[in-house]
Amino acid sequence: MITREDQLRQLYAMPAERALRKQQAALDAHCQRFIALSPFCVLATGGAAGALMDASPRGGAPGFVHVHDAQTLWIPDAGGNNRLDSLSNLLHDPRIGLVFMVPGVNETLRINGTARLRDEPAWTGHFAGAHFTPKLVIEVQVCEAYLHCAKALMRSRLWQAEAQVERSALPSMNQMIHAQIGLDTPPESQAAMEQRYQQQIAAERAQD
Numbered sequence: 001m002i003t004r005e006d007q008l009r010q011l012y013a014m015p016a017e018r019a020l021r022k023q024q025a026a027l028d029a030h031c032q033r034f035i036a037l038s039p040f041c042v043l044a045t046g047g048a049a050g051a052l053m054d055a056s057p058r059g060g061a062p063g064f065v066h067v068h069d070a071q072t073l074w075i076p077d078a079g080g081n082n083r084l085d086s087l088s089n090l091l092h093d094p095r096i097g098l099v100f101m102v103p104g105v106n107e108t109l110r111i112n113g114t115a116r117l118r119d120e121p122a123w124t125g126h127f128a129g130a131h132f133t134p135k136l137v138i139e140v141q142v143c144e145a146y147l148h149c150a151k152a153l154m155r156s157r158l159w160q161a162e163a164q165v166e167r168s169a170l171p172s173m174n175q176m177i178h179a180q181i182g183l184d185t186p187p188e189s190q191a192a193m194e195q196r197y198q199q200q201i202a203a204e205r206a207q208d
Contacts, residue, residue, distance in 0.1 A: 023146040026070040031145050032107045033112075035073070036063040037102045042095035043075070043138075047089035056086045057192040061131060065100075071142050072117075073098075073111070076127045077132035079204060084104050087136075096140055099148075104159050106150030113143040 002008050024031065040059045047054065058065075058075065066074045077087065090096065096117065097183035100109040116139045118124075123137040169175070172190035179184075188196075 012038075023144055025144065026144075027067060027073075027142055027145055030147070031109060031111075032067045032070075034102065034147070035067055035100055036064055037105075038109070039064065039103070039147070041065060041098050043086055045086045045089035046093040046095055048092040051060070051089070053093070054085050062102075065129070065162055066126070068139075073113075073140040073142065074123065074126065075140065076124075076132070077136050077138060078132065078134065079200065086137075087117060090117060092137070096138075098116060098140070102154075105152040105161070108148040108153070109145065109196045110148050111142055111145045114141045115139060116141075118147040181203040 002011075027035070036185065039062045042055050043058050044053065044055045058078070060078065064076065066076075066101070068074050091145040094114040096113055096115040098109075100111070101148065117136050118139045119136040124134055127134055127137070127150065153159070167190060171179075172193060174188035174190075174193055176186070178187040
């Protein structure tokens with residue numbers, strides 16, 4: 001079992017100079033272009049001392065995360081399950097990690113920084129008329145940004161059509177949750193659930 005960093009380092013070669021130097025302290029033109037093309041990111045947060053880490057998917061139209069300036073990102077918070085895990089975590093621990101993906105591109109963009117929750121009109125109103133007006137915006141102060149190599153997505157063949165799994169390979173999400181928590185009411189079908197989600201997304205946009 002590995003318990004010390006020197007043990008860990010013995011298993012791996014030292015990183016190449018380029019891997020160390022590629023880390024940026026601000027968003028250059030390449031990072032900003034990547035974010036503008038990205039419809040999806042994973043948001044990682046910590047929370048109160050002793051709490052488990054959390055990673056949450058976020059999505060929207062390409063560029064739904066706005067680059068305010070080279071040090072600042074604005075992430076509109078869209079409706080979800082209202083658990084508020086990520087948002088509550090950020091109130092206890094402002095550290096945040098982001099991984100941006102662009103469909104068809106095997107490289108990813110990693111960003112680390114700190115975050116604040118902004119509900120002032122200057123932040124929420126910035127998104128009005130685009131897709132929806134969020135209740136709040138996650139303002140990210142960028143500390144580190146770097147492009148991650150393509151090997152993970154190449155190994156997974158994430159964007160290749162022949163690697164896609166038929167949705168029928170799994171029960172619907174509703175069926176799985178019913179089984180997990182022991183509900184005896186009839187579960188919602190996958191098609192009905194997706195239709196309901198589409199209606200909720202449409203309702204969000206109609207509010208503007």
